Amino acid sequence: MLGNKALARGLYEAGVSVVSSYPGTPSTEVTEEIAKYDEVYCEWAPNEKVAMEVAFGASLAGKRSFCAMKHVGLNVAADPLFTCSYTGVNGGMVICVADDPGMHSSQNEQDSRHHAVASKVPMLEPSDSEEAYRFAKKAFEISEEYDTPVIIKMCTRIAHSQSVVETSERKEPEQKPYIKNIAKYVMMPAYAIKRHPVVEERMNKLKDLAEDGEFNRIEKGDKSLGIITSSTCYQYAKEVFGDKACILKLGMVNPLPEKLILDFAASVDKLVIIEELDPVIENHCKQLGLEVSGKDIFPVEGEFSQNLIAQKLGVKEPTFTSLDETMPVRPPVMCAGCPHRGLFYVLSKNKCTVLGDIGCYTLGAVAPLSAMEMTLCMGASISSIHGFNKALGEESEGKTVAVIGDSTFMHSGMTGLANIAYNQSNSTVIILDNSITGMTGHQQNPTTGYNIKGDPAGKIDLEALCKAMGFNRIAVVDPYDLAECDRVLKEELKAKEPSVIISRRPCALLKYVKHNPPLKADEKNCTGCKSCMRLGCPAISIKNKKAVIDNTLCVGCGVCMQLCKFDALKLQEVK
Amino acid sequence: MTKNIMIVGVGGQGTLLASKILGQLMLSEGYDVKVSEVHGMSQRGGSVVTYVRFGEKVYSPIIDKGEADFIIAFEQLEAARYVEYLKADGRIITNTQQIDPMPVITGAAEYPENLIESMKNKGINVDAFDCLALANEAGSSKAVNIVLMGRVSKYFDIPVEKWEKAVEECVPAKFLELNKKAFKLGRG
Numbered sequence: 001m002l003g004n005k006a007l008a009r010g011l012y013e014a015g016v017s018v019v020s021s022y023p024g025t026p027s028t029e030v031t032e033e034i035a036k037y038d039e040v041y042c043e044w045a046p047n048e049k050v051a052m053e054v055a056f057g058a059s060l061a062g063k064r065s066f067c068a069m070k071h072v073g074l075n076v077a078a079d080p081l082f083t084c085s086y087t088g089v090n091g092g093m094v095i096c097v098a099d100d101p102g103m104h105s106s107q108n109e110q111d112s113r114h115h116a117v118a119s120k121v122p123m124l125e126p127s128d129s130e131e132a133y134r135f136a137k138k139a140f141e142i143s144e145e146y147d148t149p150v151i152i153k154m155c156t157r158i159a160h161s162q163s164v165v166e167t168s169e170r171k172e173p174e175q176k177p178y179i180k181n182i183a184k185y186v187m188m189p190a191y192a193i194k195r196h197p198v199v200e201e202r203m204n205k206l207k208d209l210a211e212d213g214e215f216n217r218i219e220k221g222d223k224s225l226g227i228i229t230s231s232t233c234y235q236y237a238k239e240v241f242g243d244k245a246c247i248l249k250l251g252m253v254n255p256l257p258e259k260l261i262l263d264f265a266a267s268v269d270k271l272v273i274i275e276e277l278d279p280v281i282e283n284h285c286k287q288l289g290l291e292v293s294g295k296d297i298f299p300v301e302g303e304f305s306q307n308l309i310a311q312k313l314g315v316k317e318p319t320f321t322s323l324d325e326t327m328p329v330r331p332p333v334m335c336a337g338c339p340h341r342g343l344f345y346v347l348s349k350n351k352c353t354v355l356g357d358i359g360c361y362t363l364g365a366v367a368p369l370s371a372m373e374m375t376l377c378m379g380a381s382i383s384s385i386h387g388f389n390k391a392l393g394e395e396s397e398g399k400t401v402a403v404i405g406d407s408t409f410m411h412s413g414m415t416g417l418a419n420i421a422y423n424q425s426n427s428t429v430i431i432l433d434n435s436i437t438g439m440t441g442h443q444q445n446p447t448t449g450y451n452i453k454g455d456p457a458g459k460i461d462l463e464a465l466c467k468a469m470g471f472n473r474i475a476v477v478d479p480y481d482l483a484e485c486d487r488v489l490k491e492e493l494k495a496k497e498p499s500v501i502i503s504r505r506p507c508a509l510l511k512y513v514k515h516n517p518p519l520k521a522d523e524k525n526c527t528g529c530k531s532c533m534r535l536g537c538p539a540i541s542i543k544n545k546k547a548v549i550d551n552t553l554c555v556g557c558g559v560c561m562q563l564c565k566f567d568a569l570k571l572q573e574v575k
Numbered sequence: 576m577t578k579n580i581m582i583v584g585v586g587g588q589g590t591l592l593a594s595k596i597l598g599q600l601m602l603s604e605g606y607d608v609k610v611s612e613v614h615g616m617s618q619r620g621g622s623v624v625t626y627v628r629f630g631e632k633v634y635s636p637i638i639d640k641g642e643a644d645f646i647i648a649f650e651q652l653e654a655a656r657y658v659e660y661l662k663a664d665g666r667i668i669t670n671t672q673q674i675d676p677m678p679v680i681t682g683a684a685e686y687p688e689n690l691i692e693s694m695k696n697k698g699i700n701v702d703a704f705d706c707l708a709l710a711n712e713a714g715s716s717k718a719v720n721i722v723l724m725g726r727v728s729k730y731f732d733i734p735v736e737k738w739e740k741a742v743e744e745c746v747p748a749k750f751l752e753l754n755k756k757a758f759k760l761g762r763g
Contacts, residue, residue, distance in 0.1 A: 028614075164602070238635075239634040320640050328686065330652070332619035363619065541679075
């Protein structure tokens, strides 16, 4: 069972009632799996802050609640997190955060354990699917017993690895009534001051839980080496050492135990901390006065592996054969027929400065389009273009655009747009509306008209929303129509007021999208001018100086046809 | 002893289905199994890797350099890219299909020639064949993954019926006949 699915199963069996999340790799499948259980109310929220507050509200009402997000999502939700640590919970509240060491699909590789430490919230860290399942159930018990939200920290290798899990049945928890309690739940200074000592006391009590072995265990082995580790690093260490080292395996990483670590340290000759990203466990050990090895030998960056651990600790690694050839890299690309491609081609052709955002369209930065110059975090395109234009004025206004997807716009683009409307910069914002949250694998969002289960839901009208904010210039274009995109872009850049262009066409991978037959390349007409190659479409290549279409990839979108001056790319009749 | 199978290919080629079938099969054989995959950004036509490990007790979810007993490659260049992950006596089973990566399409790089020969010259066990042709013969270019599974099944001492059952459990019912044919063609 996939780690994320196992976590979902554990939550379900523990009687979770309300789930609200925003998708983010590698956390997305937890919520998608829970949505399959009819006993649970489950939704996609517009962003992680909203999701966590929904979960908090359900907890306040007395139900067991849950929200999931990726590591950077927890930054967005940090505001409610830090203060619901003070209020505590009524029904159990569990938060899943999934880190992405190695940045398989993220813009940074921050270590979420810092959030747990800073917000004074307990954090459990499973090391395989079975633990994800078991910890999910335990997390609700801890949450209710200690009156605190509980974070479960996943990472790519735990979230997206499958291992064996034995499941059981759902048990409905005892119903807790909602009881008005102003001093506990209204966090204004007078009440919050009284809650802070409660938080400190709670963390002290939780330390006892960290000491006594339910989550943290010692695996005996050769005493010449002691390893303290958690998560996927535990698995790598076991792979390398088996029982040739003593291992203190941590399943609770906040708070960290003290006596357990000191006793363990005393029982071994040498102590090594193996943890990905930052030296959280290592610094804790050093504070306890222990002499340990950690980031002096292991990197702070990237993912670990069994060979890395073997190499750093002087164990022989396996040998292998290498080839002499240099292999060209194979980076991810926009799919054939991707509606973003046409728009980015037009931006590239007009030599626009493009401030980008987070989504599939971030691939617009890659050659040959190379039409994106900035990507920071969710929503930053719109807020940043305002700052960029305020700083440069007319120098940038006529050639700079912000591009943002529909889901990212709902997530945190709206507030940036409100700032443009309010503080009036002459900015051009392009919303790439492909009618889905694409990069994370097709999740619905507030603009699509469907909910997580695929049933009809409320639908936010982007044009009406922008109009209500006070934008006079709102244009809608089809990104497959290059001439029209070019005309509208030029017009809106020229305009002396803020404008929004909505580039609308559904993602080519959506099941309901009908495709044309693949285009046919006419060898006689093709001069080998390579104009079509400027699109960076994976379905077109040049063989023997002529354009060739890959029939298994081409969806007949016809964008390349519009670039061919020699009528060498042709639509085929629908049979 | 833990056995390691790496599945490599291009995002969108159906590598995840292959790992699902292998995982299911090894589980039904009574092994402890770990399957590890990566979702998200890398799936968009990029190089994708899935690890399948099985044995009495499996710890690490990933396979490292010099550890793979088998590399199942959906594309030549991807087979060559991960050669270093192969054990000294391991085997590469690869589709001979070539899919140009974007740097080759744009002319920034060249697709290396004679990769399969190069691998063989280094003493690597390579079983290379045209899966795409066999998949098309079975009725769909998308059946490349099942053709490969057919070929892989020859190297395991597991009855063919069990392989067929695992395929049946993992593919949609309406494509079952097509996939059964693809499996048979792959197994040869």
